[in-house]
Amino acid sequence: MAPHRSPKNRGSVRSSFALIATAGIIALTLSGCVSAPAPEAGSGDSSNAVEVKGDFGDTPRVEFPSPLAPEETQCTEVIAGDGERLVDGQQSLVGLAVYNGATGEELQVTGFGGETGDPVPLAISENTLPGLNKGLSCGSVGSRVAVVVPEKDGFGPNGNQSLGIEPGDSLVFVLDIQRAFPARADGAVRLSRDGFPAVVLAPDGRPGITVPKADPFETTEVEVLKEGSGQVVESGDTVVVHYTGVTWADSKVFDSSWEKGAPAIMTVSDGADSQVIPGFSEAIIGQKVGSQVAVVIPPSDGYGDQGSENIPPNSTLFFVIDILGVI
Template identity: 65%
Template sequence: MRLPLALTATATAVALALTGCSSAPEPQASSGQSSDLVEVRGDLGDTPRVDFPTPLAPGETQCTELIEGSGDHLVEGQEALVGLAVYNGATGEEIQVTGFGSEDPVPVVVGGGTLPGLSKGLSCAREGSRVAVVVPPSDAFGDQGQASIGIGPDDSIVVIFDVQQVFLPKANGSPRITRDGFPAVVTAPDGRPGITVPDNPPFDTTEVEVLKQGSGQTIEDGDRVVVHYTGVLWDDNEVFDSSWESGAPASFVVSEGSGSQVIPGFAKALIGQQVGSQVGVVVTPEDGYGDTEQAGIPAGSTLFFVIDILGVV
């Protein structure tokens, strides 16, 4: 994958340009007559018992927070783990109920490939929220409907989200100054990094620098972490992979042993770090892909990653 490297002016100038206070985004939907008619019984995280009159036919997506959560509302690109119950809003028929009770919660991301109405509904949610969302066809499957799950062209959908865990949208730690000769990194307001690799030869060993120091949970060997990352080749500063480009964070098990789902250098960069941190890591071939070409990465390449640590599953 390729990602344009923006913000390659001096780190000082860009950092000054990007500083300043910003208010939390407002939800993209609000409560209304349809969403207020949805009744849900049961505790957060338990399989809900859902009732509503039919048909529900809102003119726009509506959301009502039935159980009040805490913290900020979810924002574009942010990931959460949820229990999810979906119904046909015209007939009341159940479509899917998953992620409750002993079942693993479902990862969802605001925006990206999510239906517009579901993204709007998720923007009303916070960690610990139960939210009822009623979505008209225009924000769901359009005039075609979705016959495979029993949704007609004029049918709304009703969705219950129990938001069990929320991950950071980007690293939120305190900036740190890095050593001379280390790649320069600046970040846009949405968290996307711009990277400039210096002209000097790469380091002889894998080297990690904390770019922003977080204060959350410490990553331990064997943890499954949620991260945003961008990787570039040291030789030409070309991006070879980026979760930012896909519009959703990535989740990996990081370990010093055989259970790791990432290259050794990536795991070394994360184990022992805290959630909320942003780290930069120079990965030598020995801790990367060695003498084997990998998905367009030349054999023997030194790599550089910028990693935002968003949470631990």
């Protein structure tokens, strides 16, 4: 995964259900700065039967009669949030409690702070369980949402034996949506210098890149394409970014968070704790949230003479990066 240094430096992921979430079965992506559509699910007898006690952000106390077996995914906003509802394209941070809706068994509670750990990054995307996507569309930042998901919107007819979910079992989620990040950079547009690759944005913010037929820069060079007004990124920060990377030689896309359906989360640093190649960190550190930056990265600040996966040795790289937030 290209701007990462190596798999072992990509940061730890949470175990059990949250691990599956960040791996793509429940990995959610939520988007903002656009008018949110109507929720993809509504409340019903099953979701209304989920009793949730406790304050938002605290570990919930959850009770419900089992089995719950709705024909369609249902969601009930237990605590109302503020702002627009979540949509495709935003990364979010949530507290996540998961139960077997057929047996009432608790499967995992994580992300509520304290012993349950930090909030879990989730995003509404095509790689996410359909029922969880539908449930998240019912909430906004500050929402506590109870979601009941039937088999067809969950793990399907095979269930998931490793999580204790048998064929036919429903799932119950309680989600505290603690933060959500914009879907794209929203800073003021600035012009780039001559000799830089041309960048054209699709309506959703996805960049198209054309590299000039000229020799690349010999050092890492950064241009601000949009200047944000948010928090300044410091060395050691964990950031939420959207990015696309191409090789200078042929403008070929070798990695893109846009193509994966969700912004990426990574630690940038000018030290050994960085999770990404040096040129990628250099492009982001010192910039403001809301900015879009472009960076030319020579092999010395990229993958050197070794290359990586589909990046040839001694490749100069070009990235367009939307800086969406600091965690």
